[in-house]
Amino acid sequence: MNMKNTTQLIGYLGADPIVRETKTEKIYVSFPLSTHEHYKNAKGEKVTKTLWHSIEAYGELAKRVKTFANKGDQVGLSGKLTYKKEKATIVAAEVLFLKKGDCIEKAEKEKGIKEAV
DSSP states (O other): OOOOOOEEEEEEESSSOOEEEEETOOOOEEEEEEEEEEEOOOTSSSSEEEEEEEEEHHHHHHHHHHHHHTTTEEEEEEEEEETTTTEEEEEEEEEOOOOOOOOHHHHHTOOOOOOOO
């Protein structure tokens, strides 16, 4: 069996992406991403649970995320789960900008990137 470390999420940016630099001077961005779980409790009431994920993106993907994504934007992403100092972080390999509005219009004008939905 060939098992892979792959994670896919659709959620909302909890803050604007922050540009950072590695010890080897490579640029990356980091940002929190929220996802939501919906279920009914024992009383039959609808409950929404918000989960927060730490996301990082490197290289050209980092530049696109910094340019086109802002706090509150909805994105879909795929990547791999990593651990740094016992903290889980998802390193994105692909990010789709799902929110209609400013980031899509900006992307279409500047890069010709089309809306994902």
